[in-house]
Amino acid sequence: AQKVTQAQTEISVVEKEDVTLDCVYETRDTTYYLFWYKQPPSGELVFLIRRNSFDEQNEISGRYSWNFQKSTSSFNFTITASQVVDSAVYFCALSEEGYSTLTFGKGTMLLVSP
Amino acid sequence: NAGVTQTPKFRVLKTGQSMTLLCAQDMNHEYMYWYRQDPGMGLRLIHYSVGEGTTAKGEVPDGYNVSRLKKQNFLLGLESAAPSQTSVYFCASTRRAGTAKLFFGSGTQLSVL
Numbered sequence: 534a535q536k537v538t539q540a541q542t543e544i545s546v547v548e549k550e551d552v553t554l555d556c557v558y559e560t561r562d563t564t565y566y567l568f569w570y571k572q573p574p575s576g577e578l579v580f581l582i583r584r585n586s587f588d589e590q591n592e593i594s595g596r597y598s599w600n601f602q603k604s605t606s607s608f609n610f611t612i613t614a615s616q617v618v619d620s621a622v623y624f625c626a627l628s629e630e631g632y633s634t635l636t637f638g639k640g641t642m643l644l645v646s647p
Numbered sequence: 648n649a650g651v652t653q654t655p656k657f658r659v660l661k662t663g664q665s666m667t668l669l670c671a672q673d674m675n676h677e678y679m680y681w682y683r684q685d686p687g688m689g690l691r692l693i694h695y696s697v698g699e700g701t702t703a704k705g706e707v708p709d710g711y712n713v714s715r716l717k718k719q720n721f722l723l724g725l726e727s728a729a730p731s732q733t734s735v736y737f738c739a740s741t742r743r744a745g746t747a748k749l750f751f752g753s754g755t756q757l758s759v760l
Contacts, residue, residue, distance in 0.1 A: 542687070566746050578737065578751040585746075624689065633678060633697050633744035634705065639689035 535560045537627050539638035546615050546645055554610040554641045556625030562586075564630035567601065567608045572640070573621040581623075584608065615645045649673050653738050653752035660728045660759045668723040668755050670738030678744045679721040680705075681713060683734040684754075690737065696721055697744065728759045 536559040546552045558567065569581040582592060584601050592599045596613045612619050625638045651672045660666055670679065681693040692705030696715040710732060712724045721740075725732060735756050739749040 539689075568748065570749075576735070576754050578739075578749075580748040580750075583746075583748060628745035630745065633703075634680070634692055634695060635745070635749065637682075637690040639687060 535562075535565075535627050535629055535632075535636045537625050537636050537638035539623075539625055539641050541641045542639075543642040543644065546643070548617060548645055548647050549614050550645075551611065551613050552615050552643065552645075554612075554623050554625075554643065556608045556610065556638060558606050558608065558625070558627045560606075560627060560629055562629040566628045566630075568626040568628075568635065569599065569608075569610050570624045570626065570637075571621045572624065573618075578624075581610075612643075615643075617645050617647055619643060620645045651738055651740055651750050651752040653736075653755050655755060656753065657756045658758070660725075660757065662729060662759060664728050664759075665724070665726050666728065666757075667725075668736055668738075668757075670721045670723070670740075670752055671719055672721075672740040672750070673719065674740065674742070674750065675718070676740035676742050676750070677718070678741045679715065680739045680749070681711070681721065681723045682737045682739065683707065684737060685734050693723065693736075730759045733757060733759045 538557045565586045567584045571579045598611045600609045622640045624640045626635045628635045680695040682690040694713040699718040738752040
């Protein structure tokens, strides 16, 4: 059975602070895929990144970076120098090879104040 | 390019009424999904479809029915709405299940009084 845990329900930071959103997953498969999605206050869900289980390289995209560690079953997301526009709910998700569905975590609400 | 379109965007129902939510995608995706989002619960899968004419139950299917008569459309029906079905509903589609990203509709806010 697959499971995704986002233990942080809500995080509040001040603009320009760095913030890390945690994601811990459980799976019995050796081949799986991890995702992060963003849901800003407008409500739409936006894809941010996908990582497969064979690629443990960290990824950096501008102010965003992702740290994938199979040893701890974690796929954490860091925003450097946060901005008010980063305020959103962030979802981590997992899918296993051969399965048609995605399992989402419960989300972390990030509030960035000016 | 419209992507995934959901209708309606808002709806208020009385307990016991029925309604259908429509999801349409123009990306020729095989896989389509219906999720509901409730505070503190994240996104929970209601039903999904792996191709035209197919449907399958997700995590929380009770009280809902679906149909995928055409590849581009995925309908979610509530036969007898209950207050517990008050939620925000999202439709999503993807070209390849599990490995490719999901494209989401803008959501339907449903209130059942």
